[in-house]
Amino acid sequence: MGVAPLKIFLRPEKRFVSEARPTELLVLARIVPAEIPVPPTRRLGIVVDRTIASDASLLAELGRAVRRGCEHLEPNDVLTIVTAGESADRILAPTRVRDLPDIESLLTAVTASGGPVTYTAWLAAGVELAEDWDRDAVNRVIVVTRSVGEGPTPESASVVRAARGLFRRGISTSTIGIGLDFDEDLLVPLAVEGGGNAWFAERPDELAAIFDAEVRSLGAVYTEWATLRFDMVGADVVDVLNDLPWVAENKIALPPLVAESAFHVVARLRLRPGDAGHDMSPLTLRIKNLDLPCRNATVHRKAMKVHVVSSALADSMEPDIAVQAHAARLQLARSHARCITHLDKDEAPAARELLDFALSRFQSLSGQSGSTLLTRDLATLMRARERILDPSSRKLVRKLFRYAAVGALRSDLIGGQGFAG
Numbered sequence: 001m002g003v004a005p006l007k008i009f010l011r012p013e014k015r016f017v018s019e020a021r022p023t024e025l026l027v028l029a030r031i032v033p034a035e036i037p038v039p040p041t042r043r044l045g046i047v048v049d050r051t052i053a054s055d056a057s058l059l060a061e062l063g064r065a066v067r068r069g070c071e072h073l074e075p076n077d078v079l080t081i082v083t084a085g086e087s088a089d090r091i092l093a094p095t096r097v098r099d100l101p102d103i104e105s106l107l108t109a110v111t112a113s114g115g116p117v118t119y120t121a122w123l124a125a126g127v128e129l130a131e132d133w134d135r136d137a138v139n140r141v142i143v144v145t146r147s148v149g150e151g152p153t154p155e156s157a158s159v160v161r162a163a164r165g166l167f168r169r170g171i172s173t174s175t176i177g178i179g180l181d182f183d184e185d186l187l188v189p190l191a192v193e194g195g196g197n198a199w200f201a202e203r204p205d206e207l208a209a210i211f212d213a214e215v216r217s218l219g220a221v222y223t224e225w226a227t228l229r230f231d232m233v234g235a236d237v238v239d240v241l242n243d244l245p246w247v248a249e250n251k252i253a254l255p256p257l258v259a260e261s262a263f264h265v266v267a268r269l270r271l272r273p274g275d276a277g278h279d280m281s282p283l284t285l286r287i288k289n290l291d292l293p294c295r296n297a298t299v300h301r302k303a304m305k306v307h308v309v310s311s312a313l314a315d316s317m318e319p320d321i322a323v324q325a326h327a328a329r330l331q332l333a334r335s336h337a338r339c340i341t342h343l344d345k346d347e348a349p350a351a352r353e354l355l356d357f358a359l360s361r362f363q364s365l366s367g368q369s370g371s372t373l374l375t376r377d378l379a380t381l382m383r384a385r386e387r388i389l390d391p392s393s394r395k396l397v398r399k400l401f402r403y404a405a406v407g408a409l410r411s412d413l414i415g416g417q418g419f420a421g
Contacts (some may be wrong), residue, residue: 005034006257008302011363014057014063014322015305019276024238027304028323029265033222036259039138042077042218043094050085054112058178061204062144069211072219073097076366079131081109083300094132114358127162129169132187138221139171140196142214144188146178156186163194172196172224172256176210180395184402195224195256200403202396220259223289224421228252228265233357241330243409254287267329274308281305329377332358333408336401343388343398352388354382380404 013026032367053059068390070079075098082090092106105420133139163173173194175187178201191198197217199210228244229251230237237250244252257263274280284303290296335358359381384400387393 003055006287006289006300007014007032007034008287009322010283010302010304011320012286012304012306013319013327014314014317015306016034016309016314016317017271017280017307018272018311019273019341020311021273022316023273025269025271025306026319026323027267027269027283027318029228029267029302031254031257031263031265031287032230033257033259033261039074041134042073042215042220043080043132043137044135044215045080045082045139045141045220047088047141047143048081048083048107048110049143049147050083050110050112051290052112052144052148052178053110057357058146058309059108059110060104060206060377061207063107065207065211065362066107067103068208070097070100070103072215072398073210074219076133078134078137081106084159085112089102101262127166129401130166130169133169133171134183137168138218138224140214141166141171141173141191141194142196143173143175143187145176147181160186160189160193163190167193169222170224171407174199174214175199176207177399178204178207180399181204184399186319188402188406190203194254197402198406200399213367214330217258220261222257222259224256225290226254226257226287226350227290228254231284232269232287233282233284234274234280235269235271237267238270240264241268241327241334243330257289264326265359266323266330269290271306276310278308279305280308284313328362328406330375332362332381336405339388340398340401343394343401348389348394352385355385359385377404377408 008361009029009030009032011028013028017023017025048062052062073079075096077097078089078094078099079092080090081086081092081103082095091110092101095101130139130141157304162317166173173191174196175191175197177184180202184198184200188198188279197214199214201207201210227247229248232250240252242252244254244265252265254263254265269283271280271282284301285301288409289298289300339351339355342348342354359378361382363378380400381404384397384404388397
């Protein structure tokens with residue numbers, strides 16, 4: 001794929017900093033890949049948990065969702081379907097979209113395996129799909145399950161490592177968990193480490209929207225492998241609120257970027273004092289896009305300037321509400337992990353107390369910023385708050401926290417982590 005332009009916008013919380021003391025400053029980086037002149041070919045592999053077949057209505061809904069998703073593929077795009085249970089079986093060999101059979105009938109014929117899916121089967125399915133990868137295409141495996149086993153194990157950790165390895169070869173992995181009986185602590189890392197998207201479908205009728213968003217985004221992938229480096233002068237990086245993985249000093253790995261879809265990173269910097277009346281350029285961002293198979297790399301740069309003033313003037317400046325709103329969203333996402341820890345210890349009142357504390361500031365910023373994204377987050381979390389003390393809702397609330405967190409921390413790309421609808 002050819003390299004299209006990428007725009008970087010840097011927005012500090014304040015553009016005036018003090019001359020007399022160090023200044024901690026939030027900075028919002030908005031990364032916007034341009035439209036890709038020639039959309040990439042897509043090679044899509046779907047791995048279906050065979051226990052889904054024990055529910056005829058769910059299997060039918062999945063068939064309709066996959067068929068509708070295929071309507072967004074091009075004639076030369078390729079689809080493969082593998083079922084997994086106690087073993088992995090390919091029910092559709094790599095087939096160009098123009099030659100596809102009746103997908104709904106094909107999936108309706110799947111039979112239940114009689115037991116929970118094994119990680120060995122998932123791994124076998126992923127490796128089998130990887131055999132058909134194309135270095136010039138976007139290669140994506142979508143794992144669809146409702147029953148993946150409980151709790152991390154050495155075997156599940158090896159599958160996550162395998163997904164990371166496949167991603168480095170150019171094959172990314174997305175996951176879709178259906179209902180309340182799958183373990184999100186396994187599916188989310190599989191998608192995050194695999195460079196794809198983690199989806200939660202509470203109801204079967206949400207599958208169509210998920211497949212629609214997932215397949216549409218695949219035709220707009222700008223890059224699946226990019227890093228962001230902070231070059232600092234007279235300043236230090238204190239924190240990156242997205243909790244993206246560090247790959248080197250002052251360098252983080254970005255998730256896949258989608259054309260014409262903004263990705264936001266919020267960092268907290270500590271600036272050393274400067275001379276009043278002068279500009280400082282404490283930060284230059286460098287984003288490197290890397291096409292691993294072709295070994296081609298492109299670097300994009302953007303510098304930020306702030307003005308040094310007296311402490312009194314710096315203190316009088318109002319902070320940028322949009323920057324604070326993005327930061328609050330990420331900080332709230334971090335609090336979800338602590339809420340989940342309380343829930344796992346059967347400490348629901350403590351979880352709600354922590355959530356209420358985090359929501360108090362978030363609600364105010366949501367109203368001031370007018371962001372529809374923040375409003376959606378708020379609606380999801382208020383729903384979790386209403387049910388958090390109900391033991392029968394524990395699985396749902398835990399999933400709401402887990403998927404809301406991963407969506408916020410990775411910036412909600414088109415087709416990104418989160419919910420249908």
